[in-house]
Amino acid sequence: MYIGLNDLVTEGTFHWIANGKQATYFNWGPTQPNNRGGNENCVAMRVDQVIGFNYSWTDVKFPFSYKVI
């Protein structure tokens, strides 16, 4: 589930799509954000049941393909 947050402009600095403001609250899962492959710039919330990740955030590619259950 994409939550409308991205760091497309500046790596590591996340802004909300909705209002362009820089995010001040984060709920990253373990080891996230990892910018895997150097091009994960959008943030999704995990809704799967993997222990330790439930409802936490992870960075994903844009346009992303992330399985949402």
Ligand SMILES: [Ca+2]
């Ligand atoms: Ca990134």
